[in-house]
Amino acid sequence: MSLINTPIKPFTATAFRNGTFVDVTEADIQGKWAIFFFYPADFTFVCPTELGDLAEQYDELQRLGVEVFSVSTDTHFTHKAWHGSSETIGKIQYAMIGDPTLQISRNFEILREDEGLADRGTFLVDPDGIIQFTEVTAEGIGRNATELVRKVKAAQYVRNHPGEVCPAAWEEGEETLAPSLDLVGKI
Template identity: 50%
Template structure:
């Protein structure tokens, strides 16, 4: 079952952000673009490489009116401890959401109940709180922040110009496609 167009569920969770503990709720997400970046666990191997790359591109996401929320089933206390202990994680300026109950991971369909953690899932959520793109990978396969940013930009372009579509590897400034209106909805 596809999650495209699914509205994210209501939530309230603790986060580690800007050297403080905060509460993030669904309403904080609405009104701008958002990326929910699920990863299996703090103090792990692939996760810090992904999060560091995402942190290095954070300003580009912010320039695109997009907030990034990293999410794992760890507590906000574990996020702080990892932040304090890891040079890579110290670079993070986006909220690190705590999901120890797995509620968010379940809502986004990435919770591995047997292992007790979330699979690697990247979700682009529009300002209305609906998922417009996502990718889920096995825990041992890292993701690309550059590709996630490109997908965000494509989603934003399509949202702005609904009669255009973005071909493979499209980046801002590239040509787009205008589908035959008699075929729209029949594909």
């Protein structure tokens, strides 16, 4: 079953952020855009490249009013150790949620039950707590944070402009579509 257009489920977790441990719940994102960026494990190979790429886009996401939460089934203590030992991970300013109870990974239906690890999954949650898009890739396929920012802009545009939709490869400022009977068969 798809999670698109469904509300996120309640959760409680501890995250590492900016040198401290912070408690995080679903209530923390009420009224805000949020990205939940799941990855298999700390101290691995593709994961730090993705998290570093996302860190490079964090200022732009903040400008768009989007909070970012990376999530793995590691503990917040492991996140702190990784943050302190890796130059790439040390640049991260967003919250790194520890999910050792597997609750959040199960809530987002991204958990590999037989391994206790999350798949690579990205979820955009709107200010109403509704999941607007998901992306899931296989273990060895890293994601692109620039494309993630583009999708966020498209989701925000559609939310702010009822009756319009963003076509493929739409970039901010480009033309959108207004679906209607007159448009059928003309694209």
